[in-house]
Amino acid sequence: MLPMPSAKLVASECTPDKDKAHIFESSIITWTKQIKNVLKLEPEQALKQGNDPGPLTELEFWEKKSNNLNSIFE
Amino acid sequence: MQKEVLNSRIEANDNFKYLNTLRPWFNKLVDSGKEFNTTHELYLPIMHLVLLIWKKSKFYNTPPRLVVLIREVCNAIISKARDFMPGPAIFQLIASEETFEACEKLATTIDICTKFKDAYFEYKAMSENTWKLTTNALFVRLDSFLERCHDILHLTMTIVQFNKLAKIELGGTKGKPLTETLNQIYLEFKKTVEQFQQLNYDIMDIEIKLFDNDFYEFRSKIKELERRLASVITQGFDDCDTIHGRFKLLDSFEGLLNRPIIQDELEKKHIVLLDLYKQDMK
Numbered sequence: 029m030l031p032m033p034s035a036k037l038v039a040s041e042c043t044p045d046k047d048k049a050h051i052f053e054s055s056i057i058t059w060t061k062q063i064k065n066v067l068k069l070e071p072e073q074a075l076k077q078g079n080d081p082g083p084l085t086e087l088e089f090w091e092k093k094s095n096n097l098n099s100i101f102e
Numbered sequence: 103m104q105k106e107v108l109n110s111r112i113e114a115n116d117n118f119k120y121l122n123t124l125r126p127w128f129n130k131l132v133d134s135g136k137e138f139n140t141t142h143e144l145y146l147p148i149m150h151l152v153l154l155i156w157k158k159s160k161f162y163n164t165p166p167r168l169v170v171l172i173r174e175v176c177n178a179i180i181s182k183a184r185d186f187m188p189g190p191a192i193f194q195l196i197a198s199e200e201t202f203e204a205c206e207k208l209a210t211t212i213d214i215c216t217k218f219k220d221a222y223f224e225y226k227a228m229s230e231n232t233w234k235l236t237t238n239a240l241f242v243r244l245d246s247f248l249e250r251c252h253d254i255l256h257l258t259m260t261i262v263q264f265n266k267l268a269k270i271e272l273g274g275t276k277g278k279p280l281t282e283t284l285n286q287i288y289l290e291f292k293k294t295v296e297q298f299q300q301l302n303y304d305i306m307d308i309e310i311k312l313f314d315n316d317f318y319e320f321r322s323k324i325k326e327l328e329r330r331l332a333s334v335i336t337q338g339f340d341d342c343d344t345i346h347g348r349f350k351l352l353d354s355f356e357g358l359l360n361r362p363i364i365q366d367e368l369e370k371k372h373i374v375l376l377d378l379y380k381q382d383m384k
Contacts, residue, residue, distance in 0.1 A: 094114035
């Protein structure tokens with residue numbers, strides 16, 4: 029789920045090192061944002077959206093969060 | 103950040119593992135095939151697991167977690183209750199003169215919903231004072247749903263009681279004009295109910311706050327009719343000269359006599375009745 033930078037650009041001889049560094053840098057920024065968003069997720073959000081969710085929503089929430097974090101970890 | 107991910111990951115996995123034990127019960131709770139009036143059988147197993155999780159799990163033991171879970175269980179109960187007794191069905195029962203059935207179903211709904219609060223407090227007591235939650239926040243939605251059910255039950259009970267008026271005929275010297283007044287009251291009552299039935303929203307939907315105004319208006323109108331009814335009953339009472347006749351009169355208004363305004367008015371007559379009874383005994 030974390031997007032890899034374009035392999036073609038990074039591997040290419042034509043891309044200057046400075047640009048490569050830039051590509052990696054922006055990838056890391058994107059990843060950080062994504063990871064922070066996952067960490068930020070709270071089960072209260074479902075209730076605040078006003079759809080009156082049932083208790084299975086809570087199970088799904090933790091299932092999703094743990095799947096997300098597990099895949100980041102790997 | 104890596105540490106943060108690691109910690110959150112452990113927490114999420116742990117929470118999911120513990121919550122999964124509740125899955126079969128939650129599935130039953132939301133299962134539309136399950137009879138509503140057996141829903142309360144699920145409360146104790148659910149609360150038992152919730153308390154076990156609270157005690158055993160490393161992370162799922164904080165008030166914010168419990169608040170979300172309990173509130174969501176309440177949502178599921180409310181949703182089941184609304185399937186069991188939908189607003190439009192109440193109007194249909196009234197229209198087909200099966201209002202009493204609506205009364206019974208509403209009473210069941212109130213009972214099943216209240217039992218969840220009972221189950222919560224039973225387990226809160228067992229949590230050894232660790233469930234320090236404001237109960238208001240927990241049951242805010244269930245409470246307003248219960249309030250709505252009580253209001254609608256008040257409505258249907260009123261209809262059942264006032265429908266008696268259709269068959270009452272008073273005797274005695276003033277019998278005829280009094281019966282006419284009764285018919286008039288009954289007609290106005292029916293008009294008030296018909297008006298209420300025109301409401302173009304689901305009366306069991308607690309998000310619709312307009313209901314409070316509409317119901318207030320209905321009650322005000324009913325109170326006025328009740329005062330007039332109380333006056334007819336006391337006049338009829340005074341018009342009767344035998345104790346037998348008076349009891350018969352009161353008997354024919356049975357049910358309506360429990361309404362507070364009428365009850366207040368008739369309380370004064372109880373002493374008269376008792377005195378008459380005493381004289382009869384002599």
